[in-house]
Amino acid sequence: MLKPAASVGRAVARAICGASFLISILIAGQSEAANVLSNPGFETGNLGGWTTYGANTSVLNNPAAAHSGNDYFKVYQAFNSQINYNGIFQDNVSGPGAVYSADGWAYTLSTDTLAGQNEAWIEVSFRDASGNVLALYRSSIITTNAIATGAFPKNTWVDLNVTNQYDPNTYAITNTVSSLVAPTGTSFVRYQIMFQGDQYNSAGSMYFDDATLNQTSATAFGPNWNIVWSDEFNGNSLNTKNWTYDIGNGCPNLCGWGNNELEYYTSNTQNVYVANGCLHIAALNQQTNYTSGRIKSLGLVYTTYGRVEWRAQLPWGTGFWPALWMLPESSPYGGWPNSGEIDVMENNGSVTNQEGGTIHYGGEYGDVYSGKTYTFPGSDSVTNFHVYLLEWSTNAINWYVDGHLYETQTNWWSNVGTTSSKYPYPAPFNVPFYILMNVAIGGNYLGNPSTTQINASLPGQMLVDYVRFYNQTDPLQLSATKSKGKIVLSWPTNVVCHLQSQTNSLGANWTDVTGSTNPFVAGPPSGAAAVYYRLESP
Numbered sequence: 123m124l125k126p127a128a129s130v131g132r133a134v135a136r137a138i139c140g141a142s143f144l145i146s147i148l149i150a151g152q153s154e155a156a157n158v159l160s161n162p163g164f165e166t167g168n169l170g171g172w173t174t175y176g177a178n179t180s181v182l183n184n185p186a187a188a189h190s191g192n193d194y195f196k197v198y199q200a201f202n203s204q205i206n207y208n209g210i211f212q213d214n215v216s217g218p219g220a221v222y223s224a225d226g227w228a229y230t231l232s233t234d235t236l237a238g239q240n241e242a243w244i245e246v247s248f249r250d251a252s253g254n255v256l257a258l259y260r261s262s263i264i265t266t267n268a269i270a271t272g273a274f275p276k277n278t279w280v281d282l283n284v285t286n287q288y289d290p291n292t293y294a295i296t297n298t299v300s301s302l303v304a305p306t307g308t309s310f311v312r313y314q315i316m317f318q319g320d321q322y323n324s325a326g327s328m329y330f331d332d333a334t335l336n337q338t339s340a341t342a343f344g345p346n347w348n349i350v351w352s353d354e355f356n357g358n359s360l361n362t363k364n365w366t367y368d369i370g371n372g373c374p375n376l377c378g379w380g381n382n383e384l385e386y387y388t389s390n391t392q393n394v395y396v397a398n399g400c401l402h403i404a405a406l407n408q409q410t411n412y413t414s415g416r417i418k419s420l421g422l423v424y425t426t427y428g429r430v431e432w433r434a435q436l437p438w439g440t441g442f443w444p445a446l447w448m449l450p451e452s453s454p455y456g457g458w459p460n461s462g463e464i465d466v467m468e469n470n471g472s473v474t475n476q477e478g479g480t481i482h483y484g485g486e487y488g489d490v491y492s493g494k495t496y497t498f499p500g501s502d503s504v505t506n507f508h509v510y511l512l513e514w515s516t517n518a519i520n521w522y523v524d525g526h527l528y529e530t531q532t533n534w535w536s537n538v539g540t541t542s543s544k545y546p547y548p549a550p551f552n553v554p555f556y557i558l559m560n561v562a563i564g565g566n567y568l569g570n571p572s573t574t575q576i577n578a579s580l581p582g583q584m585l586v587d588y589v590r591f592y593n594q595t596d597p598l599q600l601s602a603t604k605s606k607g608k609i610v611l612s613w614p615t616n617v618v619c620h621l622q623s624q625t626n627s628l629g630a631n632w633t634d635v636t637g638s639t640n641p642f643v644a645g646p647p648s649g650a651a652a653v654y655y656r657l658e659s660p
Contacts, residue, residue, distance in 0.1 A: 155336040158214045159313060160526055161499050162333045164193040169210060170499030176200055176208030189227040189279045189331035198327040199240055199319020211314035213527035215511060217344030220304040223336045224284035224313060228264060229329040232276040238324020241265050242317045246284050246302055251309040251518035252532055258290040259302050304344060309513060310527050342525060345597040349618040351423060352590040352660045355401045360394060364423050368416040384564035385414040404583040405442060405561045416560030424451045424554040429592035430512045436504040439579025440571050442471025443562035446510060448555040455536045455550045460485035462550035467510040470568050474503035479521035479529050483550055485537035494529035507587065516548055559586060598659055611655060612641040619659040625652065
């Protein structure tokens with residue numbers, strides 16, 4: 123007997139002894155709803171984690187007035203004698219098939235009531251990599267009429283659920299839903315608090331608190347974004363099938379690696395080693411010189427488009443310049459910068475609450491670069507582990523930290539040599555790129571700190587938990603067929619995963635199935651009432 127495989131979540135199969143051999147593919151337990159928003163209750167005392175637009179947005183501190191906690195958000199119109207939009211939003215990584223629910227609490231004071239034709243609402247939109255709206259959902263619209271009729275009472279916190287589906291082109295309501303589902307082409311999801319001010323400069327403020335965008339699907343990426351390559355650094359040495367070393371200081375052709383850096387890169391295990399499930403790249407002062415590590419996947423591992431994800435912890439101190447970055451595998455458009463560079467993450471070690479992402483390109487007038495800085499909310503910093511994600515498509519490159527989108531680049535070019543002629547867009551970012559990871563010491567990016575300052579910081583190290591490539595594939599699920607009286611399990615061959623099993627229950631005691639191949643013949647269990655199978659990725 124066969125049942126259909128689940129389309130989302132971790133695939134689980136159950137094999138049972140008895141008069142007949144039974145296997146059923148069951149849907150995996152979905153993850154509990156998790157709020158993906160950063161600083162949802164504004165308890166940092168500011169709008170950290172949020173992007174503001176328009177005018178007149180602020181955080182107020184008043185525990186007696188807040189819906190919960192101490193702080194809440196206030197917004198009102200721009201008073202510019204035209205229709206204006208003011209508020210805040212957050213963008214979070216997503217993917218087709220990801221499912222959410224959303225709400226937030228809203229309030230208007232009887233002494234500062236929304237007036238005129240001012241309106242306010244909460245909305246959620248699913249967008250492609252370039253930011254185009256693919257699907258749009260909104261809460262009820264707060265209007266002066268809703269306030270006057272009591273539909274939205276004054277001096278009361280009201281829970282605004284985002285349940286109205288809109289046509290993103292006509293803004294007409296098309297449906298009422300309980301789940302917000304990311305459509306095909308989705309790259310990220312935007313949660314937005316909107317205040318529409320009228321052209322009559324009407325008064326009135328709105329207050330919001332406890333914003334929620336709950337991810338109710340098993341993964342934020344949806345069922346079709348899966349890991350196609352990874353290094354989890356679970357061994358006790360660097361995997362030379364994935365990585366090679368840069369050695370030296372760049373001399374004689376590129377002394378200081380072109381940036382006035384002070385380190386000498388080595389392959390010594392003092393500088394580069396794998397331990398406790400992490401890659402360690404250590405910057406050291408070895409009396410006669412500074413040493414560090416720089417590894418690369420040139421000629422071994424590379425990708426064109428998709429998502430590239432690191433989880434890393436960075437060192438603190440003046441003189442550290444840790445980076446996770448990418449260069450072209452074959453430089454078809456000429457030398458640097460014509461063939462491009464993608465900096466997924468780099469940091470000035472003396473500024474621990476910020477990191478940045480940049481692309482380098484051009485060539486006619488040398489290096490052209492476009493980038494942006496991400497500031498961690500509250501007291502967070504690069505010295506904690508964070509997930510740095512690059513999403514690379516044909517016409518857009520997006521940068522995320524812990525799932526939060528902070529930068530999008532869509533405009534770049536590659537000159538033919540130093541001429542004004544250009545290769546067709548999207549050159550140079552349309553060819554395979556490989557990975558580099560390093561901790562530089564000193565250099566232009568840091569403002570060339572003195573050796574006295576640097577010496578006080580050393581030693582230090584960057585820890586990398588994993589590096590992963592994601593592409594869109596068939597869903598990660600087990601399929602079962604019957605062949606010659608036996609049940610055969612199979613799964614996508616282009617996804618990094620492995621088969622696990624346990625007996626009698628769906629508890630936590632899963633073990634890898636040693637020597638399992640795809641397809642796998644699931645024989646009747648021996649000495650157990652049942653055997654369950656699942657796929658684990660990575």
